[in-house]
Amino acid sequence: MDVFDALADPLRRELLTQLSCGPARVVDLADAHPVSRPAISRHLRVLSEAGLVEADELGRERHYRLRTEPLAEVRSFVTGLMRQPRLPEHTLDALATEVRRTTRDRRRAAAAEDTA
Amino acid sequence: MDVFDALADPLRRELLTQLSCGPARVVDLADAHPVSRPAISRHLRVLSEAGLVEADELGRERHYRLRTEPLAEVRSFVTGLMRQPRLPEHTLDALATEVRRTTRDRRRAAAAEDTA
DNA sequence: CAGATTGGTAACCATTCGGTTACGTTTCCT
DNA sequence: AGGAAACGTAACCGAATGGTTACCAATCTG
Secondary structure, three states: OOOOOOOOOHHHHHHHHHHHHOOEOOOHOOOOOOOOOHHHHHHHHHHHOOOOOOEEOOEEEEEEOOOOOHHHHHHHHHHHHHHHOOOHHHHHHHHHHHHHHHHHHHHHHHHHHHHH | OOOOHHHHHHHHHHHHHHHHHOOOOHHHHOOOOOOOOOHHHHHHHHHHHOOOOOOOEOOEEEEEOOOOOHHHHHHHHHHHHHHHHOOOHOOOOHHHHHHHHHHHOOOOOOHHHHOO
């Protein structure tokens, strides 16, 4: 499962937050949320497939713990988006008027490309 | 729509990446992807509801541009998760001890892996 | 050993999602 | 004026999602 997909569900995000305080058993995680234990189990499976969580098997218990490595992808994606549009204030205004001014040019260029 | 939800779809992420290079029209965005234009329109609606995108109406065209403010929430959530597991060493040791105490024989494979 | 605890999986169901086609509206261009 | 272009929306559909109950295996514990 994809990391972004794994983070999309609010309950899964809560589970991660909870696990960020330390490892926890499935029952403990389930007790903290208003859903059944099997539901928690499946969410943990999704998180596990995304690499966001790993389990230590201790007897009949499984201690899940957070794994932060996959978050790097999210982080880099977000920072990538946030860095680009950092243009000076007037640039956007200029761009808007530029767009309006060159609409016809663009149109002509598109037509030319079409014939090509 | 939720920001995390908006980022969950790979096509939407591509749209955002594309918009990070500057505003674009719907047709331009659609031409760059193997889905129909109405599909793009709906994705843009989702992104818009998440605040990740805004449109300037220029005649019959709509120029969508990236909006990075909502990404702050994602960023803070991720950094929050990445910062937490930096627990003092002895905390993990204590946990390992606890584990050893409540189970029969358990090596510190987990502890070793943690330090690794 | 008997029973309780932990936790995964299967089967089922309602809802959501993402894609498509069809259609309507507004704006531009000849 | 009339056709083309840009774009949103509605209707429809198959696939995926998330929740529940029921069930099973494995592990403590009295």
